Amino acid sequence: MILLKGKAVQNQTITARRGHEYKKILIIVLIITCIPAALIGASFYFLGTRQIETELMQTHRSQLEKDRGRIEEQLAHIELTASQWVLNPQFNEKLKEVDFYKSFLVTQDLYKSLAIIKGSSTLIDQVYLYVDGQSVLISEETGITQLTEERNLGYRKLMQQPRSIFWMKLAVRKADPALSLVHVLPRLNGAGALIITLNESKFNDMVTELTVNKKGASFIVKEDGEWITTGIDEAKSATAQETFFRDEILKRGGDSDTFMLGWNKEDYSVSYDTFFRAGTRWIYVTATPVQQLISPVLLMSRMILIVCGLGIVSALFLSWYGSMRLYSPIHHIVKMLRESNKGRQDGEADELSYIRSQWQQMVDESNYLQIQIEEQLSGLRDGFLLQLVQGHLYALTEKELRDRMNRFGWNVEHKYFSIMVVQLIGISSPQGKFSENDRQLITFAAANIIEELAGAKLDNPAVINFQDLTIGLLITFPEEKDWYPSKSELFKLADQITATLNTLLKLNVTVSIGKSTDLMSDIPDVLRDVRQTLQYRILEENNQVLDMDEFLPGTSSSSYYPFQIEKEIHTALRRGDKEEACRLVESFLKDSREHKLTEFALQQSALYLLGSMLQTTIQMGFSPHELFKGENLFDQLLKKREPDEIHHWFVEKVLHPFFEQYTEAQDSHLKAIVQHALDMIGSSYMYDISLEECADRLGIHPVRLSKGFKHIVGTTFIDFLTKVRIDKSKELLRATDSKITDIAKLVGYHPSYFNKIFRKHEGMTASEYRGLCRGEPS
Numbered sequence: 001m002i003l004l005k006g007k008a009v010q011n012q013t014i015t016a017r018r019g020h021e022y023k024k025i026l027i028i029v030l031i032i033t034c035i036p037a038a039l040i041g042a043s044f045y046f047l048g049t050r051q052i053e054t055e056l057m058q059t060h061r062s063q064l065e066k067d068r069g070r071i072e073e074q075l076a077h078i079e080l081t082a083s084q085w086v087l088n089p090q091f092n093e094k095l096k097e098v099d100f101y102k103s104f105l106v107t108q109d110l111y112k113s114l115a116i117i118k119g120s121s122t123l124i125d126q127v128y129l130y131v132d133g134q135s136v137l138i139s140e141e142t143g144i145t146q147l148t149e150e151r152n153l154g155y156r157k158l159m160q161q162p163r164s165i166f167w168m169k170l171a172v173r174k175a176d177p178a179l180s181l182v183h184v185l186p187r188l189n190g191a192g193a194l195i196i197t198l199n200e201s202k203f204n205d206m207v208t209e210l211t212v213n214k215k216g217a218s219f220i221v222k223e224d225g226e227w228i229t230t231g232i233d234e235a236k237s238a239t240a241q242e243t244f245f246r247d248e249i250l251k252r253g254g255d256s257d258t259f260m261l262g263w264n265k266e267d268y269s270v271s272y273d274t275f276f277r278a279g280t281r282w283i284y285v286t287a288t289p290v291q292q293l294i295s296p297v298l299l300m301s302r303m304i305l306i307v308c309g310l311g312i313v314s315a316l317f318l319s320w321y322g323s324m325r326l327y328s329p330i331h332h333i334v335k336m337l338r339e340s341n342k343g344r345q346d347g348e349a350d351e352l353s354y355i356r357s358q359w360q361q362m363v364d365e366s367n368y369l370q371i372q373i374e375e376q377l378s379g380l381r382d383g384f385l386l387q388l389v390q391g392h393l394y395a396l397t398e399k400e401l402r403d404r405m406n407r408f409g410w411n412v413e414h415k416y417f418s419i420m421v422v423q424l425i426g427i428s429s430p431q432g433k434f435s436e437n438d439r440q441l442i443t444f445a446a447a448n449i450i451e452e453l454a455g456a457k458l459d460n461p462a463v464i465n466f467q468d469l470t471i472g473l474l475i476t477f478p479e480e481k482d483w484y485p486s487k488s489e490l491f492k493l494a495d496q497i498t499a500t501l502n503t504l505l506k507l508n509v510t511v512s513i514g515k516s517t518d519l520m521s522d523i524p525d526v527l528r529d530v531r532q533t534l535q536y537r538i539l540e541e542n543n544q545v546l547d548m549d550e551f552l553p554g555t556s557s558s559s560y561y562p563f564q565i566e567k568e569i570h571t572a573l574r575r576g577d578k579e580e581a582c583r584l585v586e587s588f589l590k591d592s593r594e595h596k597l598t599e600f601a602l603q604q605s606a607l608y609l610l611g612s613m614l615q616t617t618i619q620m621g622f623s624p625h626e627l628f629k630g631e632n633l634f635d636q637l638l639k640k641r642e643p644d645e646i647h648h649w650f651v652e653k654v655l656h657p658f659f660e661q662y663t664e665a666q667d668s669h670l671k672a673i674v675q676h677a678l679d680m681i682g683s684s685y686m687y688d689i690s691l692e693e694c695a696d697r698l699g700i701h702p703v704r705l706s707k708g709f710k711h712i713v714g715t716t717f718i719d720f721l722t723k724v725r726i727d728k729s730k731e732l733l734r735a736t737d738s739k740i741t742d743i744a745k746l747v748g749y750h751p752s753y754f755n756k757i758f759r760k761h762e763g764m765t766a767s768e769y770r771g772l773c774r775g776e777p778s
Contacts, residue, residue, distance in 0.1 A: 058258075060258070060269055060271055060286070060288060061258045061271050064271045064272075064273055064284070064286055065256075065273055067206070067207075067209055067284070067286075068273045068275060068284045070206065071206055071207065071220075071284065072275045072277070074121065074123055074206070075167075075277055076277075077120070077121060078120075078121050078123065078124065078181055078196060078198075079165065079181060079277070079278065081117060081120045081121070082117070082165065082181055082183040082194055082196055083165065083183065085113065085117055085194060086183050086184075086185050086186060086187075086194055087186070087187075088113065089187075090106075090109060090110070090113065091129075091185045091187055091188065091192070091194070092187040092188070093187060093188055093189070095131050095133075095134075095188065095192060096131065096132075096133030096134065096188065096191060096192075097133070098134075100134070100136060100138065100144050101144065107138075107144070110129060110138055111138075111140040112140075114127040114128075114129060114138070114139060114140045115127075115140045117194075117196065118140070122199075122202060123198050123199055123202055123203055123206075124196055124197075124198060124199065125178065125197045125198055125199040125200070126139055126141060126172070126173070126196075126197050127139060127140070127194070127195070127196050127197075128172055128194075128195040128196075128197070129192070129193075129194060129195075130155050130192055130193045130194075130195060131188070131191070131192045132152070132155070132156055132159065132188075132191040132192055133191055133192075135147045135149075135152040137155075137172070142173060155193070158182055158193060159184055159190045159191065159192075159193060160190075161182075161184075163278065163279055164183065164184040164186070165181070165182070165183045165184070165278050166181075166182055166278045166279070166280070167179065167180070167181055167182075167228070167277055167278050167280065168180060168182060169227075169228075170182070170195065170197065172195060172197055178197045178198060178200050179197070179198045179200070179203065179228060179229060180195055180196060180197040180198065181195070181196040181198075181278075182194075182195050183195075183196075200229070200233060201233050203229060204229060204231050204232065204233055207219065207220060207229055207231045207284070208231040211231065211286065211288070215266070215289045216268075216286070216287055216288045216289060217231065217239070217241055217242050217245060217285075217286070217287045218231045218285065218286045218287075219231045219238070219242050219245075219246070219285055220282055220283065220284050220285070221246050221282070221283050221285070222280055222281065222282060222283070223250075223274075223280070223281040223282075223283065225246060225247075225250055228282060230242055241263055241264070241287075244263055245261065245263070245268075245270060245285060245287050246285070248261060248270070249270070249272050249283060249285060255273070255274045256271075256272060256273040256274060257271070257272060258270070258271040258272075260290070261287070263287075266289055266290075266291070267289070267290040267291075268287045268288060268289055268290060269287070269288050269289075269290055270285065270286075270287045271285070271286055271287075272284060272285040272286075377408070377409075380408065381408045381409065381462075382464075382465075384404060384408060385462050385464055385474065386464060388401070388520070388523060388524070389419070389464060389472060389474065389523055389524055389527045390524060390527075391524035394521070394524075398519060398520060398521055401520040401521065402520060405520070409460075410460060410462065410476070411460065411476075412476060412520070414478065414479045414480075415476040415477060415478060415479065416476070416477055416479060416483070416516050416517060416518040417474065417475065417476055417477075417516065417517055417518070417520065417523055417526075418475050418477070418483075418486075418487075418490070418513070418514050418515065418516045418517070418526070419472060419473065419474055419475070419514040419523065419526050419527050419530055420472070420473040420475060420490060420493075420494065420511060420512070420513050420514065420530075421470055421471070421472050421473070421511070421512045421514070421527070421530045421531055421534065422446070422450060422470065422471045422472075422473070422494075422497060422501075422509060422510075422511050423469060423470045423509070423510045423511075423512070423534050423537075424442060424443070424446055424469040424470070424501065424505070424507045424508075424509060425469075425507060425508040425509065425510060425542075425641070425642060426506075426507045426508045426542075426642065427439065427442065427469065427507065427642075434505075434507075439467075439468065439469055440467050442469065442505065442507070443465055443466070443467055443468065443469055443470070443471065444465060445504075445505065446471055446501060446505065447463050447465040447471045449497075449500055449501065449504065450463055450471055450473060450497055451463040453493065453496055453497055453500060454473055454475075454493060454497075457489065457492075457493050457496075458475055458489070458493070459476065459477075460476065461473055461474065461475055461476075462474040470531070470534075472527065474523070475490070477516075479518070483516045486516075487513065487516075487547070487549070490513050491513070491545060491547075494511040494513065494545045495545070497509065497511065498511065498543045498545070502543065508542040508543055509543050510534055510537045510543070510544045510545075510546065511544070511545045511546065512530045512531070512533045512534050512545075512546040512548065513530075513545070513546070513547050513548065513549075514526040514527070514529060514530040514548050515529070515548050515549055529548060530548060533546050533548055534546070534599070535598065535599050535600035535603070536598045536599065536600055537598060537599050538598060560592070560595045560601075561605055561608070562588055562591045562592065562605075565584055565587055565588045565591060566588065566609060566612060568580075568584050569581055569584045569585060569588065569609070569613065570612070570613070570616045572584055573613065573616050573617070573620070573658070574616070574620065576659065576662050576663070578655065578659040581655055581659075582651055582655055585609075585647060585650045585651065585655070586647050588605075588609060589602070589606075589643045589646060589647050590643075592605055592643075593643055599641055602643065602646070603637075603638070603640075603641070603646075606637060606640075606646050606650075607634060607637060607638075610633060610634065610637055610650075610654065611634075613654060614633075617658060620662075622658070622661060622662075627657055627658060627661055628653070628654075628657055631653075633653065633654065636649065636653065637649065670704075670708040670711075670712065671712060673698055673700055673705065673708065674705075674708050674709055674712045674713065676698055677694050677698060677705065677709060677717070678713070678720075680694055680697070680698075681694075681720065681721055681724055682724065685721060685724045685725050685728065685747065685748055686746055686747055686748045687748055688748065689721065689748070691705065691706060691717045691718065694717070705717070722757065722761070723761075725747040725748055725749065726747075726757070726758065726761050726762070728746075728747050729743050729744070729746075729747045729749075729754070729758065729766065730762075730769065732746065732747070733766060733769055733770045733773065734770070734773045740754070740755075740766045740767060740770075743766070744766075754766070
């Protein structure tokens with residue numbers, strides 16, 4: 001038996017050796033027969049390709065220069081057009097004072113001129129006229145655009161450039177900047193400019209004319225590396241490929257060149273040329289894959305290689321047929337291992353290396369996926385929990401919900417549930433150390449603190465960060481444990497959370513403890529009830545713990561409403577007394593707090609007050625939609641919970657906009673009334689006219705007329721009337737020989753009082769003034 005086994009092993013060894021030697025001889029024969037053809041094909045392939053590559057690169061260089069010249073010619077034409085039009089007499093200093101809305105003919109001529117400039121080149125997208133003195137931007141498409149102070153300041157800085165004409169990226173009416181030509185208007189002494197923006201798509205079509213496919217690139221940059229265009233429409237930034245080519249060209253320097261450059265495992269023919277525009281050196285670059293340039297010669301060289309390959313394939317087929325029987329067992333084993341990646345069998349070294357490497361790769365991938373799942377598990381847990389409490393998983397059965405909780409690491413078998421919600425209060429108080437922008441940061445910090453405190457007292461609690469100064473806590477208890485002893489633990493935890501957050505964050509805390517339930521599908525309802533309970537917290541108390549099992553919202557204070565203060569607020573609005581209105585709103589909220597209203601009741605009172613204030617604005621002739629710019633004030637107010645927040649919101653969002661509009665309307669009306677009063681004085685100064693009589697005739701209160709007169713004219717009513725009368729009497733003293741008593745009556749004075757008032761204002765009597773004017777000795 002042993003002898004037979006030895007002979008069998010020997011036969012297998014001989015067979016293996018024969019197969020190995022057979023393969024070596026076969027390979028040598030194939031190399032001898034096929035190497036001449038392979039050398040010829042390879043020589044033609046590589047040498048011919050390189051020669052054609054050189055010639056095609058020269059052709060590519062020539063096309064680049066032609067395209068560069070065409071682009072330069074188009075841009076030069078636009079610059080020349082702009083230089084000619086800025087000297088047009090209509091672009092003069094009068095534009096600083098022209099009312100473009102009323103001077104229709106002037107505006108129409110400007111539109112026509114801008115349209116002519118736009119039609120001078122197909123590359124031009126739009127032409128704008130900027131006038132600094134009036135902060136306007138004019139175009140024949142968008143008309144007259146009144147610039148904001150910030151935008152006007154940006155255009156004003158353009159006027160301070162050292163050159164009067166320059167190219168730059170400028171965002172005029174679109175969010176993304178476009179290549180634009182800016183030419184300062186000399187007749188406006190630097191206070192205006194002609195801005196011509198180019199059509200990005202057409203300009204890019206010219207630049208990328210040499211780019212055949214997406215692998216190539218064509219672009220223009222300045223000598224300092226600033227992008228003129230990437231050649232791609234609506235591109236936010238240059239691609240990594242374009243940035244690489246730009247950096248390489250800037251390193252090389254020079255005015256023009258053509259060279260080979262490797263990028264992303266592929267060779268490119270890169271050509272660039274320079275030209276100057278408005279005193280700035282521009283570099284036009286095109287990069288084309290070499291494979292694209294030499295593709296014509298590849299077909300012929302490949303045909304030769306194919307012919308050589310056919311001979312090799314024939315020999316390989318015969319060798320394969322002979323070796324197939326010798327190596328078919330190993331082939332089947334390797335195939336099986338490659339398909340299943342299981343087991344290890346002795347065989348050729350290369351095959352074993354392959355199997356070993358594949359196996360190791362699968363192990364590495366498995367470990368990597370395991371690590372990724374563990375890292376993402378926390379986010380998946382939080383996302384599932386948030387969907388659960390918000391009621392988004394209503395389609396799942398109770399068993400499916402519990403199975404998912406178990407898979408995420410929560411043991412919910414034979415457990416019942418409850419929810420505790422913690423609300424942070426006092427972020428907007430003057431004593432607080434946080435701002436409104438810190439809401440998410442504060443909530444995140446509080447959630448971490450609550451998670452640490454709850455983890456030390458409860459079994460596997462789940463913290464839910466609602467990102468709005470409220471944190472939820474999903475709690476589980478064993479079924480055999482009674483709810484009321486468990487709830488006492490929650491009260492202790494609530495007190496600990498309150499004390500910790502008071503100390504660390506300096507914020508007040510309201511905690512609401514929900515009812516218990518043994519169904520996971522009821523958790524969204526429990527959360528909704530708990531959050532609604534928070535609205536019934538008493539505003540005067542800093543920290544509160546609300547228990548839904550014992551909670552019954554009071555009704556004694558919820559019906560209180562400060563109607564008298566509301567009436568006083570409406571009176572202040574009608575009088576235009578901003579300070580009084582702000583004080584009364586604060587008093588309204590303070591009075592509500594003193595009556596211990598709940599948060600819900602205070603919010604309802606604030607909503608009612610807002611509605612009545614909007615009604616008053618409508619009665620006064622103002623449009624709330626225009627006054628508050630279409631904002632939904634009720635929706636904004638519903639998001640405010642604390643009295644300080646509500647007071648600040650009323651002042652900033654309601655009172656400030658209202659009184660700004662009120663002051664503008666009152667000033668305009670008052671100016672008209674004061675002008676009528678001036679006209680009345682000018683025509684009736686010779687009569688016995690008084691402030692009260694004038695106010696009565698104008699239909700305005702004397703005090704308001706007096707204040708308005710003082711504010712607009714700069715002097716009081718009686719002082720202005722006296723000045724008019726004295727000036728008229730001086731005129732009569734100089735020009736006529738009338739008696740002084742007659743002149744006094746003509747200007748509305750009693751003769752005795754006239755002398756007294758004349759001496760007081762002029763330092764001399766009327767007779768002395770007449771003699772002085774006529775050169776008579778005193």
